[in-house]
Amino acid sequence: MTIRKGQRFMVGLNAVIVAVTDESPRVLTVRGSELSMTDDHELAALPFGPLDAEKDRTLERGVRGWVREQTGLELEYVEQLYTFGDRHRHPIEHQGGPRMLSIAYLALIREVKLALDSRAKWLDYYSFLPWEDWRRGRPKVLDQVILPKLEEWVTGTEEWASRTHRQERLAIAFGLGGSEWDGEKVLERYELLYEAGIIDESVRTYRGKRRPSTAVEKRELMGRRMALDHRRMLATALGRLRGKIKYRPVVFELLSPTFRLLQLQRVVEALAGVRLHKQNFRRLVDRGGLVEGTGQIDSETGGRPAELFRFRREVLTERRAPGVGLPTS
Amino acid sequence: MTIRKGQRFMVGLNAVIVAVTDESPRVLTVRGSELSMTDDHELAALPFGPLDAEKDRTLERGVRGWVREQTGLELEYVEQLYTFGDRHRHPIEHQGGPRMLSIAYLALIREVKLALDSRAKWLDYYSFLPWEDWRRGRPKVLDQVILPKLEEWVTGTEEWASRTHRQERLAIAFGLGGSEWDGEKVLERYELLYEAGIIDESVRTYRGKRRPSTAVEKRELMGRRMALDHRRMLATALGRLRGKIKYRPVVFELLSPTFRLLQLQRVVEALAGVRLHKQNFRRLVDRGGLVEGTGQIDSETGGRPAELFRFRREVLTERRAPGVGLPTS
DNA sequence: TCCCCTTATACTCAAAGTGAGCATATACTA
DNA sequence: TAGTATATGCTCACTTTGAGTATAAGGGGA
Numbered sequence: 010m011t012i013r014k015g016q017r018f019m020v021g022l023n024a025v026i027v028a029v030t031d032e033s034p035r036v037l038t039v040r041g042s043e044l045s046m047t048d049d050h051e052l053a054a055l056p057f058g059p060l061d062a063e064k065d066r067t068l069e070r071g072v073r074g075w076v077r078e079q080t081g082l083e084l085e086y087v088e089q090l091y092t093f094g095d096r097h098r099h100p101i102e103h104q105g106g107p108r109m110l111s112i113a114y115l116a117l118i119r120e121v122k123l124a125l126d127s128r129a130k131w132l133d134y135y136s137f138l139p140w141e142d143w144r145r146g147r148p149k150v151l152d153q154v155i156l157p158k159l160e161e162w163v164t165g166t167e168e169w170a171s172r173t174h175r176q177e178r179l180a181i182a183f184g185l186g187g188s189e190w191d192g193e194k195v196l197e198r199y200e201l202l203y204e205a206g207i208i209d210e211s212v213r214t215y216r217g218k219r220r221p222s223t224a225v226e227k228r229e230l231m232g233r234r235m236a237l238d239h240r241r242m243l244a245t246a247l248g249r250l251r252g253k254i255k256y257r258p259v260v261f262e263l264l265s266p267t268f269r270l271l272q273l274q275r276v277v278e279a280l281a282g283v284r285l286h287k288q289n290f291r292r293l294v295d296r297g298g299l300v301e302g303t304g305q306i307d308s309e310t311g312g313r314p315a316e317l318f319r320f321r322r323e324v325l326t327e328r329r330a331p332g333v334g335l336p337t338s
Numbered sequence: 339m340t341i342r343k344g345q346r347f348m349v350g351l352n353a354v355i356v357a358v359t360d361e362s363p364r365v366l367t368v369r370g371s372e373l374s375m376t377d378d379h380e381l382a383a384l385p386f387g388p389l390d391a392e393k394d395r396t397l398e399r400g401v402r403g404w405v406r407e408q409t410g411l412e413l414e415y416v417e418q419l420y421t422f423g424d425r426h427r428h429p430i431e432h433q434g435g436p437r438m439l440s441i442a443y444l445a446l447i448r449e450v451k452l453a454l455d456s457r458a459k460w461l462d463y464y465s466f467l468p469w470e471d472w473r474r475g476r477p478k479v480l481d482q483v484i485l486p487k488l489e490e491w492v493t494g495t496e497e498w499a500s501r502t503h504r505q506e507r508l509a510i511a512f513g514l515g516g517s518e519w520d521g522e523k524v525l526e527r528y529e530l531l532y533e534a535g536i537i538d539e540s541v542r543t544y545r546g547k548r549r550p551s552t553a554v555e556k557r558e559l560m561g562r563r564m565a566l567d568h569r570r571m572l573a574t575a576l577g578r579l580r581g582k583i584k585y586r587p588v589v590f591e592l593l594s595p596t597f598r599l600l601q602l603q604r605v606v607e608a609l610a611g612v613r614l615h616k617q618n619f620r621r622l623v624d625r626g627g628l629v630e631g632t633g634q635i636d637s638e639t640g641g642r643p644a645e646l647f648r649f650r651r652e653v654l655t656e657r658r659a660p661g662v663g664l665p666t667s
Numbered sequence: 668t669c670c671c672c673t674t675a676t677a678c679t680c681a682a683a684g685t686g687a688g689c690a691t692a693t694a695c696t697a
Numbered sequence: 698t699a700g701t702a703t704a705t706g707c708t709c710a711c712t713t714t715g716a717g718t719a720t721a722a723g724g725g726g727a
C-alpha cells in the first residue's frame with residue numbers, strides 16, 4: 010500500500026442550523042447564487058465553506074468559522090452529520106475542477122435575530138420537505154402527487170425482483186400496506202423521491218442521464234428546492250434529529266432556560282412533525298425526570314397561568330437514554 | 339465566498355469490518371507497518387486506502403475496492419460511520435504532507451476463512467477494548483486500573499468548574515454514583531481514557547504535548563493498541579452497533595440464513611457485551627415477529643435438539659423500528 | 668357579573684410490555 | 698441411570714403506555 014501525495018480534492022463544510030420559533034422549525038440559509046453555478050441564481054443554500062487545510066485545526070472549528078463569517082452566529086450544540094462524496098455532486102467537477110467532498114454538520118440553536126444586512130435568512134424547514142409535516146393532518150401532497158408518482162415508478166420497471174424491491178421500499182418509507190408512517194425515515198423518503206425523479210435538484214446530471222421531472226404546476230406542492238444536494242442534507246438532518254430527541258435531551262438546546270411544558274411540547278412537535286397527547290407528554294417529561302418546576306408562574310398563556318420549568322441536568326446521570334418520547338395523539 | 343482551487347488533502351477510507359464467530363466478536367485487521375510510520379512496526383490496523391478522486395465514483399465503492407484488494411473480501415452490509423479530520427492525526431502531516439481526512443465505514447459480515455497468505459487477520463474485538471466486555475462479569479481492569487486513574491485525572495485539575503465537569507463525564511460514561519453502565523457509551527469512555535492519558539496511541543503528539551502514559555505492567559490490561567487512531571474508530575463502531583441492534587435487524591447480517599435462537603442470542607450478547615435472559619430474549623424476538631421457525635431441527639446442540647429459525651423480512655413493513663431488545667440478566 | 672374560551676394540571680383505567688423465575692422436554696455422556 | 702446441557706412453555710408481579718375524564722384558573726365580552 011503506497012501512500013500517494015495529495016490528489017486534487019476540495020473539502021466543503023456545510024451546516025444545517027436548526028431553530029424553532031413560533032412553533033415552527035427553521036433552518037438557516039444563505040443565498041446560493043455563486044455556489045450553485047447554474048441558472049437558478051437565487052436558490053437557498055446552507056452556510057458553506059471550504060475546509061482550510063492549514064488553519065482549521067478540527068472540522069468542527071472550520072464549520073463554526075464559516076457560520077460565524079456568513080451569518081454572524083456563534084454555534085453551541087454541533088454534531089457531525091454525514092459526509093457526502095459521490096462524484097459529480099458539484100458542478101465544478103464537470104468543469105475539470107477538483108473532486109468535491111462535503112462534510113455536513115447539524116447545529117441546534119435558540120433562534121436569534123439576524124443583522125438586517127445579513128446574507129443569511131431563517132426559512133421554514135418544512136417549506137423544503139412539506140410531506141414531512143403531519144401536525145395539521147396528513148399532508149395533501151402525499152395523495153395528490155407523491156404516491157401516484159411513486160406507484161408509477163414502481164410499475165415502471167419490468168423485472169419482477171426489481172419491482173418487488175421498489176414496492177417494499179415504498180411501503181416501508183411511506184407507510185403503505187400494513188406499515189405505519191415512521192417520522193424518522195425522512196432520508197429514505199427523500200431518496201425514493203429523488204430516484205423516482207419526483208424532485209429534481211440543481212445538479213443536472215446523475216450518471217449522465219437527465220432525470221424526468223414533475224409537471225410544473227405540481228412542483229410547488231413538492232416544496233422549495235435548494236442549491237446542489239443541500240435538500241438531501243436537510244433530509245438527513247431531520248431524520249437524525251427526529252431519532253435523537255427520543256434518547257438524548259437535545260430539545261433543550263432550542264429552548265430558553267425556562268419554559269412552559271406546552272412550549273416544550275410545541276418544539277418537540279415541530280421537530281417530530283406530529284401532534285402529541287398533552288397529558289401523557291407532561292407525564293413523560295415530568296416523571297421521566299427530564300424537567301423540574303422552578304416555582305415561577307407565567308401568566309402570558311392566554312389561559313390559566315402555567316408554571317415555568319427548567320431542564321434537569323441530573324437526568325444525564327440517572328437514566329441511560331434520556332429523551333422525550335412521543336405519546337402520539 | 340470564493341471557491342479556491344483544491345488544497346492539498348488526502349482522503350483516506352477505513353473499514354471496521356465486524357463478524358462474530360464462536361460467540362466472540364471479531365474485527366478484520368491488516369498489518370499497519372507502513373501505515374503507522376513509527377517504531378511500532380507491527381501494530382494492527384484497519385483496512386485502509388486513499389480515495390481515488392478519479393476512479394471511485396462513490397465513497398462506498400472506494401471502501402469496497404480497498405477491502406477487496408487488501409483482504410479478498412466482498413462486503414455486503416456497509417454504512418458510513420464517521421469522518422475523522424483533526425489536524426495531526428496522521429504522521430505525514432508532521433512531515434509537511436497533505437492534510438489527512440479519514441472516512442470510516444462499518445461493515446457487517448459472516449466470518450469467512452481468509453486465504454493463508456492473506457495480509458488480513460481476524461482479531462478479537464474486545465482485545466482492543468477489554469473494559470467493554472461484561473459477559474463474564476465486570477471486567478477487572480475497571481477497578482484495577484481505569485477507575486483509580488480516572489479519579490486521579492478528575493482531581494488533577496484545580497479549577498472547580500472543570501473538576502465538576504470531569505466528575506460528571508466520568509459518572510455518565512462509566513456508570514458511577516447513581517448512574518448505570520450504558521453499553522452504548524463506548525466512544526465516551528474511549529475519549530475519557532484518551533484524554534486522561536490512560537491509553538496512549540501511536541500518534542505521538544497531540545497539541546504539542548507528550549501525553550503521560552500508564553505504567554508498563556498495567557498496559558496489557560488496557561488492551562492492544564492499533565495504528566494511528568484506529569482504536570478510536572473501533573470504539574465509534576462498537577457504540578454505533580450497540581445502538582443499532584436495538585432498532586434495526588442488523589444482527590442477521592452476522593448469522594447464516596438459518597440459526598438456533600441461542601446462536602442469535604450469543605451474537606447479540608457478543609455485540610452488546612452482556613449476558614441476556616434467555617426466555618425473555620426468545621419471547622422478544624419471537625413475539626416481536628423478528629424470526630420465524632423453519633420446521634427444521636438441529637441436533638448439534640449438545641442438549642435437546644433445537645428448531646432452526648430464519649429472519650422474518652416482513653417485520654420491516656410491520657414495525658417501525660425492529661431491533662432485538664436486550665433483556666439483561 | 669357571568670358565561671365562555673383558553674390553557675394548565677390531576678387522576679383513572681385498561682392494555683401492553685418487561686423483569687424474574689419456575690417447570691418441563693429431550694438430547695448426550697459418564 | 699443419574700447428571701448435565703440445551704430447548705421451550707408458562708406464570709406473575711410490576712411498569713409503562715394509550716386514551717380519556719375531570720377540574721382549576723386566567724381573560725374577554727355580553
